[in-house]
Amino acid sequence: xxxxxxxxxxxxxxxxxxxxxxxxxxxxxxxxxxxAKTAVEATAAGWRICAAGLTWAGGQETSAGxxxxxxxxxxxxxxxxxxxxxxxxxxxxxxVLSGLPRGAVLARGxxxxxxxxxxVIYEYPGGPKLAGQPINVLASxxxxxxxxxxxxxxxxxxxxxxxRAKRIAVYPVGDALTVELIHEEAAPAMGTGGVTPPWRxxxxxxxDAVVRDHIAHVARAFGLLPWEERADVPPWAREIALVAALHxxxxxxYVFNTYDQMLDALRWIxxxxxxxxxxxxxxxxxxxxxxxYGDYRPDARLGGSDGFARLATGAHALGVHLMPMFGxxxxxxxxPNFEHWGEPARLRTAGGYVxxxxxxxxxGSRAHDPAWQAILNPGAPTWRRHLCDQISAMVEAYDLAGxxxxxxxxxxxxxxxxxxxxxxxxxxxxxxxxxxxxxxxxGEGWYDALGAVTPxxxxxxxxxxxxxxxxxxxxxxxxxxxxxxxxxxxxxxxLGYQQFQLAPLARHRWPTVTIVDGTVARAPDxxxxxxxxxxEYADRFLAPSARAER
Numbered sequence: 206x207x208x209x210x211x212x213x214x215x216x217x218x219x220x221x222x223x224x225x226x227x228x229x230x231x232x233x234x235x236x237x238x239x240x241a242k243t244a245v246e247a248t249a250a251g252w253r254i255c256a257a258g259l260t261w262a263g264g265q266e267t268s269a270g271x272x273x274x275x276x277x278x279x280x281x282x283x284x285x286x287x288x289x290x291x292x293x294x295x296x297x298x299x300x301v302l303s304g305l306p307r308g309a310v311l312a313r314g315x316x317x318x319x320x321x322x323x324x325v326i327y328e329y330p331g332g333p334k335l336a337g338q339p340i341n342v343l344a345s346x347x348x349x350x351x352x353x354x355x356x357x358x359x360x361x362x363x364x365x366x367x368x369r370a371k372r373i374a375v376y377p378v379g380d381a382l383t384v385e386l387i388h389e390e391a392a393p394a395m396g397t398g399g400v401t402p403p404w405r406x407x408x409x410x411x412x413d414a415v416v417r418d419h420i421a422h423v424a425r426a427f428g429l430l431p432w433e434e435r436a437d438v439p440p441w442a443r444e445i446a447l448v449a450a451l452h453x454x455x456x457x458x459y460v461f462n463t464y465d466q467m468l469d470a471l472r473w474i475x476x477x478x479x480x481x482x483x484x485x486x487x488x489x490x491x492x493x494x495x496x497x498y499g500d501y502r503p504d505a506r507l508g509g510s511d512g513f514a515r516l517a518t519g520a521h522a523l524g525v526h527l528m529p530m531f532g533x534x535x536x537x538x539x540x541p542n543f544e545h546w547g548e549p550a551r552l553r554t555a556g557g558y559v560x561x562x563x564x565x566x567x568x569g570s571r572a573h574d575p576a577w578q579a580i581l582n583p584g585a586p587t588w589r590r591h592l593c594d595q596i597s598a599m600v601e602a603y604d605l606a607g608x609x610x611x612x613x614x615x616x617x618x619x620x621x622x623x624x625x626x627x628x629x630x631x632x633x634x635x636x637x638x639x640x641x642x643x644x645x646x647x648g649e650g651w652y653d654a655l656g657a658v659t660p661x662x663x664x665x666x667x668x669x670x671x672x673x674x675x676x677x678x679x680x681x682x683x684x685x686x687x688x689x690x691x692x693x694x695x696x697x698x699x700l701g702y703q704q705f706q707l708a709p710l711a712r713h714r715w716p717t718v719t720i721v722d723g724t725v726a727r728a729p730d731x732x733x734x735x736x737x738x739x740x741e742y743a744d745r746f747l748a749p750s751a752r753a754e755r
Contacts, residue, residue: 206324206374214264216240217303218254220276220283223406227272228299229259229289232556236261236291238272251278259291272298282407284364287388290398296555297370297389298401305359305382306352310375311412313341314668317351324376330368330618330627330652342616344667345653345674346371347419349412350382357408360415361386365402366426368627368654370555370620392555392622416670420653427657429678437634438660439643441526441607446482446747447739448682448717449474452696453489453507456496456567461489461696461721464503464512468519470720477736480524482743484715486611487529488685489697495567495578499536499547501595510602517603528609528647531596533630534617535562536588538579550585555620565699582621584629593636600641609645610637615659616650627654634658651679666713676713683708683717690731694721705731707738712746715739 215226215237229236238256246253254274260267270291277284287298309317312327331342346363361384363371370389375382388401409415423429432438451470452461462470471485490513491497492504503513520527536547552560562580564573581588600606612633618626634646648659651666656679666681667674675681686695688703695703696719705728708714718724718735725732 206326206376208324208376209263211263213237214260215301216243218245218252220252221278223283223302224304225274225276225283225285226301226303227274227287228301229270229272229291230296230299231291231293232296233293234261236268236270237264239267240264248275251276251283268292279405279407281409282360282405285404285406287401287404288399292397294395294397295390295399296395297372297387298399300386300404302361302384302386302406303378303381305350305384306354306356307377307380307382308350308352308354310348310350311669312343312348312373312375314344314665315347315349315416315670316668320375320377320382322377324374327373327375329363329371329373330616330655342652342665343371343373344651344665345419345423346373347416348373348375348384349415350375350384357410358412359384359406360409360412361404361406362415362419363388363402363404364422367391367402368618368625369402389555389620391625392620393625395555395622413670413673416673420674423653424678427654429653429657431677432660432680435660435678437638437646439607439645441481441643442484442609442645442661444481444747445484445526445680445715446743447474447478447736448484448486448715450486450488450683450685450687450696450717450719452719452721453487454492454494454504455489455697456494456699458493458506460506461694463506464490464508464516466722467720468516470725471520471523471525473725474732474736475523475525477733478739478743480520482739482747483523483525484609484682485520485525485527486682487527488611490529494697495532495535495565496537498532498578499540499543499591499595501531501599514603517605521604526608526645527605528611528645529599529605530611530613531592532614533583533592533612533633533648534581534614536579536581538577543579546587546591547579547581550581550588550624552580552582552617552619552626553621553623555622557622560619567699580617582619582624582626582629583633584621584624584626586624589629589633589636593633596637597640600644605644606641607643609647609661612646612648612659614650615648615655615662616652616665627658630655630658649685651675651681663717671711671713676711680713680715682715683719687717687719689719689721689724689728690735691721691724691728694724695719696721707734710738710742710745716742
């Protein structure tokens with residue numbers, strides 16, 4: 206992370222042992238409170254700090270504008286709301302907590318990480334980065350510092366009720382840590398003034414209690430209901446115990462499974478576990494993986510329309526539910542009529558950059574330059590309408606209304622000034638569910654509010670506190686990049702190979718097996734091991750099965 210090469214000179218306030226300062230950042234510069242125009246007033250709740258002017262360039266220059274901090278004392282810390290004004294459009298506000306004890310940070314998946322000397326930035330809700338860059342994504346705007354000296358943990362969290370950008374930066378200064386809490390307004394709503402949602406900072410000996418309280422707030426804010434009560438989970442989905450990922454065609458055109466071969470694998474699996482317990486996930490079903498995104502239809506080399514119809518009819522006869530994969534954010538610029546539905550929907554950052562995506566090395570050139578791969582915003586009406594129509598056409602043509610669809614890269618978020626991304630996903634989900642009430646809409650990634658949109662996801666489940674934050678509301682299964690039992694092939698995924706292993710059994714995690722070419726024939730024992738785990742999952746976590754009605 207980059208830092209200024211000089212002392213910004215911002216006034217620091219000692220509030221019950223918390224050292225707090227603040228900044229407001231426009232798209233042109235960064236500003237601090239002008240000490241000559243700042244007053245601190247005691248209130249019934251705590252304090253109000255008002256700066257009637259701002260400084261920049263480390264205090265060398267002054268600016269019009271203002272910052273007010275409303276600070277409420279709480280039993281274990283403070284709650285702070287920031288109000289900022291400036292003649293120019295405000296991008297974000299920043300609270301700076303300095304002098305904190307050194308220690309490990311729990312932010313990315315709430316796993317413990319040491320703070321590097323260069324510092325680290327965590328982003329909410331985040332999304333894929335360019336190839337080679339770390340993905341420091343916050344599952345929720347909540348982070349901890351666990352002091353090395355054994356003192357109480359430091360917790361910092363936002364009490365927002367909307368999906369808006371948060372960044373938490375942590376870096377060492379001498380023998381202490383500094384933590385920056387950054388709130389960025391939704392880009393379409395940015396202006397010359399604004400008020401942040403409350404930031405809470407606290408010391409705690411019981412971090413689990415902080416997590417539970419925070420998730421209770423998230424559930425209220427975004428309408429998260431327990432898995433057993435969710436109206437967007439069809440009854441059949443509550444019987445699932447096994448996901449069979451049946452890979453179709455690689456980006457390069459290599460065929461792992463035709464539709465008939467997929468059905469053969471399902472028949473083998475259904476001989477060992479009830480078909481109603483099985484969800485068949487279909488990455489690369491549409492032909493060349495990712496290359497075909499934006500133009501979905503059964504591929505002739507995989508068996509064409511007739512072959513896909515045989516797969517759907519045969520799977521349903523076994524009681525198995527299908528889940529074909531669609532890209533929520535990506536399309537090939539060569540797809541028919543892209544200029545009408547895709548070009549106006551390109552995803553942008555708050556500053557105006559066109560999103561370039563994670564840029565996989567699809568062709569093996571090692572150039573990471575897939576210029577054909579456009580990254581689109583599902584909040585844009587043209588793309589959302591096109592994608593919804595493409596999905597609906599498949600669902601109607603192959604009697605999938607009682608099955609599932611999988612939306613790739615749902616966690617991909619930018620603060621797009623044209624259309625809000627999260628609200629676009631909500632609208633897409635709502636339109637699909639209005640058309641097909643018994644359709645399960647699953648997604649790739651997870652963050653707290655996204656769990657209210659897609660009840661099933663297969664990545665970014667937190668490493669810690671999954672039982673508190675994820676399991677009550679959602680289900681997951683092994684990622685698309687999971688290696689198959691025969692040779693560790695990740696099928697259509699760009700990772701290539703990954704060693705096969707059983708995932709730990711947990712109520713929120715559906716056992717998953719990857720099926721590529723020859724998996725069942727070459728590694729029947731490995732596939733059977735996953736099926737045994739699925740039967741154990743059903744016995745332990747599910748009610749006795751009654752064949753789900755289609």
